[in-house]
Amino acid sequence: GNSVTQMEGPVTLSEEAFLTINCTYTATGYPSLFWYVQYPGEGLQLLLKATKADDKGSNKGFEATYRKETTSFHLEKGSVQVSDSAVYFCALTAGGTSYGKLTFGQGTILTVHP
């Protein structure tokens, strides 16, 4: 079956530090990959996605590249802000009729201090 493994947290950084959250996956076929963010007290929001190998998703300064050879989709940001404090989930979905059924990683709590 499909699975997603995320870097364990929590991660604590100072403002303007560089962020990397590792994510690796196992899946049959060619899944689409996502990063979702959950701010305190809120639901999930799509941060970025990539649908095929070598695609780079980007949004709000965050980036992740779909690496099929290493089955990875690591999330990076060059300079984090206090407002980036949240829980980050890596996820995948298979294509075809299974599209939309997400398999999530365990989530990584990020805290950014001023």
Added chain:
Amino acid sequence: GAVVSQHPSRVICKSGTSVKIECRSLDFQATTMFWYRQFPKQSLMLMATSNEGSKATYEQGVEKDKFLINHASLTLSTLTVTSAHPEDSSFYICSALDRGDEKLFFGSGTQLSVL
């Protein structure tokens, strides 16, 4: 952009009662919706896939008689937790699939507390 509305956002109920959670797609038709459960500090686990006009498909280990799903229209799916017990206390979140754009949208979730 498209929005998914989930209601209520928080509910407290007594053990043995039933609770209904609604998930609505506000500006697109969602033939498929998904229900997830999230335990504190853990990931989201898919419970079931809700298909408009047909029976829901439940994931292994999810009790279909306890978690009743109804998807009677193209914009509404409901999850009813029947005879709730304290161990059902959790954060429940739905998502809706806009197949036209292949986009997924999440509701804001429902925190269920069973006393």
